[in-house]
Amino acid sequence: MKPEDLWISGGGLAGLATCIALQNKCGIQANILEAKSQLQGDTGTLIALWPNGLRALQAIDSSLYQDILQTGCKIQYITSIRGTEESRIPAEYESKYGQPFICIRWSTLHSLLAKRVSRSQIYLQHATTEVHDKEDHVIIETQRTLSAKDACRNEDTKEAFVGRALIVADGVRSLLRKYVLNENEKQLIDPIYTGRVIARAVLESDELKCLSISLPQNESIFFFSSDGKKVGSLSSLEQGQFYWALTLPVPNMDSCHDIQKQHLQQESEFSTPLMQVIAATPTERIQVRPLLEMQPLPRYAKGNVVLLGDAAHAVIPSLGQGANLAFEDALVLSCCMKNEDNLAKAFSSFEQKRLHRCQVIQEESSKAGKRARELKTNNSSSNPQVFESYEKFLEYMLEFDGISFP
Numbered sequence: 285m286k287p288e289d290l291w292i293s294g295g296g297l298a299g300l301a302t303c304i305a306l307q308n309k310c311g312i313q314a315n316i317l318e319a320k321s322q323l324q325g326d327t328g329t330l331i332a333l334w335p336n337g338l339r340a341l342q343a344i345d346s347s348l349y350q351d352i353l354q355t356g357c358k359i360q361y362i363t364s365i366r367g368t369e370e371s372r373i374p375a376e377y378e379s380k381y382g383q384p385f386i387c388i389r390w391s392t393l394h395s396l397l398a399k400r401v402s403r404s405q406i407y408l409q410h411a412t413t414e415v416h417d418k419e420d421h422v423i424i425e426t427q428r429t430l431s432a433k434d435a436c437r438n439e440d441t442k443e444a445f446v447g448r449a450l451i452v453a454d455g456v457r458s459l460l461r462k463y464v465l466n467e468n469e470k471q472l473i474d475p476i477y478t479g480r481v482i483a484r485a486v487l488e489s490d491e492l493k494c495l496s497i498s499l500p501q502n503e504s505i506f507f508f509s510s511d512g513k514k515v516g517s518l519s520s521l522e523q524g525q526f527y528w529a530l531t532l533p534v535p536n537m538d539s540c541h542d543i544q545k546q547h548l549q550q551e552s553e554f555s556t557p558l559m560q561v562i563a564a565t566p567t568e569r570i571q572v573r574p575l576l577e578m579q580p581l582p583r584y585a586k587g588n589v590v591l592l593g594d595a596a597h598a599v600i601p602s603l604g605q606g607a608n609l610a611f612e613d614a615l616v617l618s619c620c621m622k623n624e625d626n627l628a629k630a631f632s633s634f635e636q637k638r639l640h641r642c643q644v645i646q647e648e649s650s651k652a653g654k655r656a657r658e659l660k661t662n663n664s665s666s667n668p669q670v671f672e673s674y675e676k677f678l679e680y681m682l683e684f685d686g687i688s689f690p
């Protein structure tokens with residue numbers, strides 16, 4: 285380990301994309317400290333990649349982008365079903381925004397990214413716990429996350445790493461987010477529970493064969509209950525797989541893990557095909573997770589430490605932007621670092637370029653979730669001072685090119 289090393293905390297989508305961007309754009313080999321014992325993405329979730337995220341990935345690594353296009357499922361129609369009302373519209377993103385709309389399993393996307401980072405750059409079972417910024421270097425404290433067998437050996441599990449800087453990409457429950465906040469901003473450290481949980485799973489193509497319904501390929505379908513409180517989705521994925529998700533109100537976050545398959549089936553008023561797909565899912569494969577969001581932070585950088593991805597601006601998946609923003613972050617940070625040797629200055633320039641855009645998309649994601657529940661069918665942006673129409677907001681969100689945004 286050398287003092288000139290650059291460290292990334294977290295080997296999720298944001299950490300890996302940043303590592304690849306730094307490699308390709310700046311020739312920097314950063315090291316990743318990852319808490320888990322293996323590099324793995326969520327197997328039960330889809331990631332929707334929108335034109336803005338795809339454009340960022342293309343600029344980061346064109347071969348990665350090609351692999352994503354070849355592997356993921358290109359969505360051609362988006363259908364909304366609310367009670368008896370149904371609308372099916374073509375997903376014309378490629379002609380409007382120059383990039384398609386791709387749905388891909390989170391774990392597939394994660395492994396496409398992981399393939400591009402050398403194993404020697406990744407320190408598994410190292411959870412970062414603290415960072416100390418000493419102006420010309422940082423000291424990063426970690427705690428080794430040991431297996432039960434290793435834990436019996438009473439080894440010292442603390443280890444410190446020295447480097448030039450730390451990029452914090454440790455996700456929505458970030459332990460290091462607090463580092464960039466001031467004393468009077470501590471209420472922003474923890475994410476907020478939205479009062480809703482999301483249950484979801486991926487079904488393999490052979491598991492779907494026994495269903496008596498035919499599911500549309502290359503299509504994403506959204507279901508809204510008549511009271512607006514429950515939202516379902518069904519989407520085709522790579523290799524004939526299908527993803528479903530159901531979000532429900534659950535007042536107490538701690539009871540989220542008590543939700544059973546029977547509960548989902550009883551609680552939901554949705555008819556086929558969503559309920560049939562849920563019924564066909566083996567119980568143990570259904571993952572339930574509370575939906576968390578963050579209040580926008582006032583800054584992402586402090587000295588030689590910078591936040592990105594969900595650590596900086598976690599959003600609920602109402603607009604499907606969390607990972608897309610993380611890929612934008614990775615590109616913008618690498619561009620800032622390419623042009624500036626002083627990392628504290630590069631991080632501050634990253635913050636200037638990202639803060640406003642991420643705050644706007646965080647606010648709009650939160651409002652989009654509420655709008656669906658309030659049964660507002662008109663897609664008006666709730667911030668008319670900023671965007672004169674929802675279409676203008678979509679243009680702002682999807683047309684990101686990594687260069688012309690302030």
Ligand SMILES: Cc1cc2nc3c(=O)[nH]c(=O)nc-3n(C[C@H](O)[C@H](O)[C@H](O)COP(=O)(O)OP(=O)(O)OC[C@H]3O[C@@H](n4cnc5c(N)ncnc54)[C@H](O)[C@@H]3O)c2cc1C
Nearest residue numbers: 294296297298319332411412455593594604605606607608
């Ligand atoms: C159900 C669901 C559906 C979603 N759908 C979409 C979608 O369609 N489109 C979209 O763009 N986004 C979507 N998102 C959001 C997207 O998944 C996140 O925005 C994205 O994963 C953020 O990447 P990240 O690397 O910042 O965080 P993560 O992917 O959470 O990665 C964080 C990593 O840091 C590690 N870590 C945590 N703490 C420490 C520590 N102390 N030390 C070291 N390592 C640590 C974790 O183990 C993990 O590997 C969805 C999210 C959910 C929950």
